[in-house]
Amino acid sequence: MASAQESPSNEPNVPKLNFVRKLAYGIGDVGPALVATLSGFYLNAFLLDVAGLRPSLVALIFLLVKIWDSVNDPIIGALTDRTNTRWGRRRPWLLFGAVPFGLAWFLQWQVPAWGNTGLFFYYLVVAWLLDTALTAVNVPYTALTPEIAPEYTERTSLNSFRFSFSILGGTMALLVHDAILKSTDVVQTGYGISAAIMGIVIIVTNFITFAAIKETYSKDTNEKEPGFIEGVRIAFSNRAFVMVTAIYLMSWLAIQFVQANMLLYVRYWVGAEDQFITLAMALQISIFLFLLVWTKVSQRIGKRHVYFIGVTFWIIVELVLFFVQPGQMLFLVVLAVLAGAGASVAYLIPWSMLPDVVDLDELNTGLRREGIYYGFFVFLQKLGISLGLAIANLIFDWAGYINAAPGELVPVQPESVQLALRFFISIVPAVILLLSFPIVYKYPITRQRHAEIQAELAARKEQS
Numbered sequence: 001m002a003s004a005q006e007s008p009s010n011e012p013n014v015p016k017l018n019f020v021r022k023l024a025y026g027i028g029d030v031g032p033a034l035v036a037t038l039s040g041f042y043l044n045a046f047l048l049d050v051a052g053l054r055p056s057l058v059a060l061i062f063l064l065v066k067i068w069d070s071v072n073d074p075i076i077g078a079l080t081d082r083t084n085t086r087w088g089r090r091r092p093w094l095l096f097g098a099v100p101f102g103l104a105w106f107l108q109w110q111v112p113a114w115g116n117t118g119l120f121f122y123y124l125v126v127a128w129l130l131d132t133a134l135t136a137v138n139v140p141y142t143a144l145t146p147e148i149a150p151e152y153t154e155r156t157s158l159n160s161f162r163f164s165f166s167i168l169g170g171t172m173a174l175l176v177h178d179a180i181l182k183s184t185d186v187v188q189t190g191y192g193i194s195a196a197i198m199g200i201v202i203i204v205t206n207f208i209t210f211a212a213i214k215e216t217y218s219k220d221t222n223e224k225e226p227g228f229i230e231g232v233r234i235a236f237s238n239r240a241f242v243m244v245t246a247i248y249l250m251s252w253l254a255i256q257f258v259q260a261n262m263l264l265y266v267r268y269w270v271g272a273e274d275q276f277i278t279l280a281m282a283l284q285i286s287i288f289l290f291l292l293v294w295t296k297v298s299q300r301i302g303k304r305h306v307y308f309i310g311v312t313f314w315i316i317v318e319l320v321l322f323f324v325q326p327g328q329m330l331f332l333v334v335l336a337v338l339a340g341a342g343a344s345v346a347y348l349i350p351w352s353m354l355p356d357v358v359d360l361d362e363l364n365t366g367l368r369r370e371g372i373y374y375g376f377f378v379f380l381q382k383l384g385i386s387l388g389l390a391i392a393n394l395i396f397d398w399a400g401y402i403n404a405a406p407g408e409l410v411p412v413q414p415e416s417v418q419l420a421l422r423f424f425i426s427i428v429p430a431v432i433l434l435l436s437f438p439i440v441y442k443y444p445i446t447r448q449r450h451a452e453i454q455a456e457l458a459a460r461k462e463q464s
Contacts, residue, residue, distance in 0.1 A: 025148060026161035028094065028209030030169035031202035032138045035105060037170030038177055038198065040259035041280055044389055047123065049404035050187055051111050057120050059393035062386040065127045073135050077372050080140040088215030090140035097136035098206035102199035104130035109195035111188050137206055143374040146355035147215055160295035163347045164288060171284040173198060178277040187406045241357045241373060243443050244350055248377065250436040251346035253387060254429035260389050261424045268413045269421050272329040282333045286340025287347065294348055302447060307349045307440050314342020315430045322426035356445045359453050395420050
């Protein structure tokens with residue numbers, strides 16, 4: 001579906017990244033990855049069946065967090081653009097944000113004896129803290145990409161390292177978390193121990209990336225920065241950016257509808273909760289392996305072609321998922337492996353497109369504003385998670401969801417809840433993914449166009 005313009009073309013000569021530097025960058029995504037993975041697979045079920053909150057309260061928490069999130073992501077992104085230290089613009093945020101990030105993660109998995117109302121406000125405040133800390137670390141981290149890798153295909157390679165660490169880190173977190181839960185008699189204790197270990201990992205990995213990565217961008221202290229509102233206006237007047245954000249929001253929202261409801265789906269529809277870790281591992285490993293495959297393929301046929309092929313296959317698998325019946329766990333694991341082939345595209349392609357958008361903005365404005373663009377991107381990632389959870393939980397409450405209690409028999413959910421789970425796992429993500437196709441088809445920055453942008457930027461720098 002993509003045009004022939006995505007064939008290889010001559011690109012400006014730029015230094016290639018070495019293997020060690022890619023590893024150093026990639027490890028920085030372990031913290032955000034374990035947060036996304038464990039929250040994605042377990043947080044909804046934890047709040048409903050361990051903390052005991054009603055689905056409507058859980059939905060309200062995520063919706064209220066998004067009000068703050070809609071402000072803090074772009075603001076912190078803009079602040080990182082304005083930061084000027086001997087360590088650079090982005091790296092100081094990794095250093096000073098690491099400890100608050102790890103601490104807030106630990107607090108999220110505690111269950112104070114405060115009653116339903118008290119717990120609602122506790123998890124709301126902690127969610128605000130965790131969201132802010134994650135933003136303070138993840139926005140500057142992701143905004144390093146175009147500075148570290150200025151070349152079109154090299155950005156896809158760098159993001160493959162990043163998401164390899166992301167997926168493998170998330171996979172290891174799943175294994176450790178599951179082992180801890182199974183080794184403790186009290187489920188709340190298991191969640192607390194796991195959260196403490198993961199909090200330490202979050203802090204250490206951010207410190208490693210801070211120490212190992214060097215920024216190549218040197219900020220001109222005379223450079224005039226736009227105000228926040230003006231920056232937002234410019235960002236959203238960039239047609240390519242609007243298209244990439246739409247692609248990313250749709251693909252990530254599809255992932256979150258599946259991930260956030262998978263444990264509940266296995267518990268209440270398939271009836272094989274003891275095998276859930278096998279299912280989650282099958283999906284994670286498949287995503288990792290196909291991430292490597294799609295990285296190589298995209299270098300030959302372009303990013304848009306890869307997206308169309310991978311997501312088409314993913315949609316087919318999602319539709320088949322609707323017909324899985326109780327007890328068919330082996331069939332479900334096979335489908336998870338197949339789904340990973342398509343889901344890996346949603347990790348790789350939008351993130352490898354975004355740095356190209358930043359280059360286009362620099363060509364149009366003369367400024368490097370990765371922080372603004374990556375701030376909105378991280379916001380959209382968390383928006384996808386929260387919207388998926390909020391919508392699902394509001395429907396669960398309407399359908400008559402029955403809260404489970406730790407140590408008691410798993411309740412039998414009404415047919416309306418079971419049907420909702422099947423839709424959230426299959427039909428809903430398939431429709432969302434299908435809606436992304438026209439946008440991907442119209443995406444304007446091909447490999448050839450990006451080479452032209454880089455050449456114009458290089459010529460401008462030589463003249464200055």
